[in-house]
Amino acid sequence: MLKKALVVGVGLVAALTLSACGGSSDPASTDGADSGSSDALFEVATDFTLEGSPTFDAIDKRGKVIIGVKEDQPGLGFLDAATGERTGFDIEIARWVAASIGYDEADIEFKAIPSANRESAIVNGDIDYYVGTYSITDKRKEQIDFAGPYFVTGQGLLVAKDNTDIKSEDDLAGKTVCSATGSTPIQNIKENFPDTKTEEFETYSQCVEALLDGSVDAVTTDQAILLGYASQQPDELKVVGEPFTVENYGVGIQKGDDVFRTHVNELFTDGGDTWQAIYDATLGQSGSKVTQPEVDAY
Amino acid sequence: MDTLLNNLDLFVLGFKNTLILFSVSAVFALVLGTIVGALRVSPVTSMRALGTFYVNVIRNTPLTLLMFFFAFGYPKLNLGNLSFTTLAIMALSIYTATYVAETLRSGINTVPVGQAEAARAIGLPFGQTMSLVILPQAFRSVIPPMMSVFIALLKNTTVAAGFSVAEAGAIRANLSERGEPAIIVLLWVALIFILLVGILSVLQRRLEKKWKVAR
Numbered sequence: 322m323l324k325k326a327l328v329v330g331v332g333l334v335a336a337l338t339l340s341a342c343g344g345s346s347d348p349a350s351t352d353g354a355d356s357g358s359s360d361a362l363f364e365v366a367t368d369f370t371l372e373g374s375p376t377f378d379a380i381d382k383r384g385k386v387i388i389g390v391k392e393d394q395p396g397l398g399f400l401d402a403a404t405g406e407r408t409g410f411d412i413e414i415a416r417w418v419a420a421s422i423g424y425d426e427a428d429i430e431f432k433a434i435p436s437a438n439r440e441s442a443i444v445n446g447d448i449d450y451y452v453g454t455y456s457i458t459d460k461r462k463e464q465i466d467f468a469g470p471y472f473v474t475g476q477g478l479l480v481a482k483d484n485t486d487i488k489s490e491d492d493l494a495g496k497t498v499c500s501a502t503g504s505t506p507i508q509n510i511k512e513n514f515p516d517t518k519t520e521e522f523e524t525y526s527q528c529v530e531a532l533l534d535g536s537v538d539a540v541t542t543d544q545a546i547l548l549g550y551a552s553q554q555p556d557e558l559k560v561v562g563e564p565f566t567v568e569n570y571g572v573g574i575q576k577g578d579d580v581f582r583t584h585v586n587e588l589f590t591d592g593g594d595t596w597q598a599i600y601d602a603t604l605g606q607s608g609s610k611v612t613q614p615e616v617d618a619y
Numbered sequence: 620m621d622t623l624l625n626n627l628d629l630f631v632l633g634f635k636n637t638l639i640l641f642s643v644s645a646v647f648a649l650v651l652g653t654i655v656g657a658l659r660v661s662p663v664t665s666m667r668a669l670g671t672f673y674v675n676v677i678r679n680t681p682l683t684l685l686m687f688f689f690a691f692g693y694p695k696l697n698l699g700n701l702s703f704t705t706l707a708i709m710a711l712s713i714y715t716a717t718y719v720a721e722t723l724r725s726g727i728n729t730v731p732v733g734q735a736e737a738a739r740a741i742g743l744p745f746g747q748t749m750s751l752v753i754l755p756q757a758f759r760s761v762i763p764p765m766m767s768v769f770i771a772l773l774k775n776t777t778v779a780a781g782f783s784v785a786e787a788g789a790i791r792a793n794l795s796e797r798g799e800p801a802i803i804v805l806l807w808v809a810l811i812f813i814l815l816v817g818i819l820s821v822l823q824r825r826l827e828k829k830w831k832v833a834r
């Protein structure tokens with residue numbers, strides 16, 4: 322009952338914030354947002370140690386956790402430039418992992434790392450772990466390790482609300498599709514949809530911009546990301562079709578740190594209720610129902 | 620070596636587009652820059668003001684912002700559809716032209732005033748004074764700095780990767796999605812750039828030798 326009230330509360334706050342359009346900040350809504358963040362969803366572990374984990378040793382020595390995230394993906398990893406507040410499903414998962422090893426919000430430093438630099442940031446030790454729409458692939462496993470998956474999605478399509486030509490990936494011939502420079506979704510389009518024209522920008526937001534002014538017909542990437550944009554501008558955009566690939570999101574960690582990986586995997590396996598609470602408070606706001614994927618403890 | 624050989628298609632495509640961006644922009648920048656440079660030393664005040672305004676506004680704007688304007692602002696103006704490559708060439712040309720103009724102006728300043736006075740004395744109008752007497756001498760004295768401007772242009776083409784032009788700057792983003800180690804990819808891209816700049820440097824030395832102004 323309490324949880325339900327909380328979710329409704331968060332939803333109301335979100336609606337209020339959106340309708341306020343960056344106007345005056347209502348003190349009541351600020352309180353509401355606080356109660357919806359990490360503290361309420363999971364507890365911070367006390368006196369936690371992890372024997373034989375280089376990642377944990379580094380965190381312990383430093384006294385804080387450095388987490389790589391995205392900050393331009395609404396609903397997943399988003400930084401509100403005005404308030405400095407980070408929100409989203411990936412952000413909460415990142416906070417949850419930090420809490421499980423005894424670090425609360427005050428001891429977390431978030432670092433925005435673009436997709437192309439993720440492996441090198443982990444290999445170089447710039448970050449302790451990465452949570453941000455990070456698909457588990459065999460090729461990436463050569464450089465780093467993954468805990469999870471904690472979420473499953475697939476490549477989807479975002480089009481303008483009034484577009485009736487594109488209903489699924491079968492309607493892409495002759496259309497122009499946009500995604501991030503060099504990303505897996507755009508490479509997939511180039512290889513498997515040869516009749517489709519492509520455009521590539523640095524960020525998905527720029528693709529959405531190009532979609533809104535009509536220079537491209539569709540934006541493609543993981544459907545979870547697209548749902549975030551669609552929920553931001555429901556009068557202008559919509560997600561069509563079903564995901565046509567399978568992407569498993571994992572937590573990127575240093576290669577060979579099996580102790581840390583096992584710990585995170587156990588956290589995901591044992592913490593199903595927390596996972597559901599995090600989902601309901603973030604991505605679940607869009608009304609979609611999803612169950613937690615099974616952890617692959619390779 | 621594997622990183623390069625296994626993805627040769629991408630390297631070839633990337634550097635092909637880089638060279639297209641570079642060569643087309645270089646020609647436009649040279650033409651536009653010469654016109655603007657001449658404007659800046661013109662005897663007519665309004666023309667000088669126009670040249671100064673152009674150089675100061677464009678040169679003080681970061682190239683990324685110019686690209687941003689062409690990629691996202693231009694389509695909103697409804698002036699007809701242009702490909703992103705064309706838009707990138709426009710941005711690069713307009714940007715580099717300011718540097719060409721300023722380099723050329725410093726060259727014009729090295730031409731003795733007597734040359735211009737002599738040209739006027741035999742009745743040449745401003746256009747011919749510039750094109751027949753002053754600019755040829757000015758160009759010859761600014762070959763090294765002018766080549767630096769073009770080397771900068773070559774490297775500046777990588778900015779276009781962020782604006783939907785698949786050139787050398789986009790290679791790393793593509794390959795890191797294929798799981799190649801980013802550092803190795805960057806090293807290869809850097810190495811090829813050094814080779815290309817090397818070719819430009821050789822060209823510079825040739826031109827210097829051939830067109831040296833005897834003083």
